[in-house]
Amino acid sequence: xxxxxxxxxxxxxxxxxxxxxxxxxxxxxxxxxxxxxxxxxxxxxxxxxxxxxxxxxxxxxxxxxxxxxxxxxxxxxxxxxxxxxxxxxxxxxxxxxxxxxxxxxxxxxxxxxxxxxxxxxxxxxxxxxxxxxxxxxxxxxxxxxxxx
Amino acid sequence: xxxxxxxxxxxxxxxxxxxxxxxxxxxxxxxxxxxxxxxxxxxxxxxxxxxxxxxxxxxxxxxxxxxxxxxxxxxxxxxxxxxxxxxxxxxxxxxxxxxxxxxxxxx
Numbered sequence: 001x002x003x004x005x006x007x008x009x010x011x012x013x014x015x016x017x018x019x020x021x022x023x024x025x026x027x028x029x030x031x032x033x034x035x036x037x038x039x040x041x042x043x044x045x046x047x048x049x050x051x052x053x054x055x056x057x058x059x060x061x062x063x064x065x066x067x068x069x070x071x072x073x074x075x076x077x078x079x080x081x082x083x084x085x086x087x088x089x090x091x092x093x094x095x096x097x098x099x100x101x102x103x104x105x106x107x108x109x110x111x112x113x114x115x116x117x118x119x120x121x122x123x124x125x126x127x128x129x130x131x132x133x134x135x136x137x138x139x140x141x142x143x144x145x146x147x148x
Numbered sequence: 149x150x151x152x153x154x155x156x157x158x159x160x161x162x163x164x165x166x167x168x169x170x171x172x173x174x175x176x177x178x179x180x181x182x183x184x185x186x187x188x189x190x191x192x193x194x195x196x197x198x199x200x201x202x203x204x205x206x207x208x209x210x211x212x213x214x215x216x217x218x219x220x221x222x223x224x225x226x227x228x229x230x231x232x233x234x235x236x237x238x239x240x241x242x243x244x245x246x247x248x249x250x251x252x253x254x255x
Contacts, residue, residue: 014169017169017170018167018169043201043203046170047203050169050170104173104177104211106208106211106240108204108239111239112203112236112240115239
């Protein structure tokens with residue numbers, strides 16, 4: 001598989017959460033992933049986009065950007081917002097930590113991203129926005145045959 | 149939206165939609181709380197029979213109803229949970245609080 005890239009920009013409306021995860025799932029199908037791998041990526045994308053909508057923009061309608069690329073068997077997904085940012089990223093990533101408990105938030109967003117992807121990197125600057133970078137290796141026997 | 153609320157006696161059955169995310173968990177939460185405030189409910193049954201996707205927003209919605217029910221002395225269970233949903237529930241720790249049954253248990 002050669003390097004391949006895509007970029008999406010969409011409004012931070014909750015109805016776009018489904019669109020975003022399905023779009024990334026469609027993009028990754030060229031890696032011939034298992035259903036479980038697709039479900040893992042969909043969950044992680046949903047968490048990152050939901051964070052941007054609820055926390056970064058706090059319900060205001062602005063733009064979320066997703067960039068995704070495939071290099072060999074590595075899928076990278078970057079979810080970026082220009083919202084309020086995270087003051088303490090380390091604390092935000094602790095399981096069960098949430099600033100919106102009253103809204104029934106489980107505090108599991110980053111924990112799910114970490115669990116379902118191979119790597120997770122969160123860069124944030126208060127007042128400037130947050131950039132979440134996730135990668136996942138998609139390896140299947142069939143991929144290897146296709147390259148030969 | 150596809151999900152479905154039904155009250156039978158003191159049991160509230162919630163038929164969950166195919167996908168549970170922040171977008172539709174909000175509406176489910178509002179409707180469930182409206183019923184819980186209006187009628188005497190002792191047991192909430194979340195039916196995952198048609199659910200193929202759930203993220204942490206779904207976990208938050210279920211956890212919130214669990215807290216309400218425990219506060220009122222009631223209980224919450226889950227039925228028809230597939231492998232994927234089981235994994236999500238295990239990962240979030242929610243399956244330590246909510247019992248999972250293959251079918252709705254007879255009283």
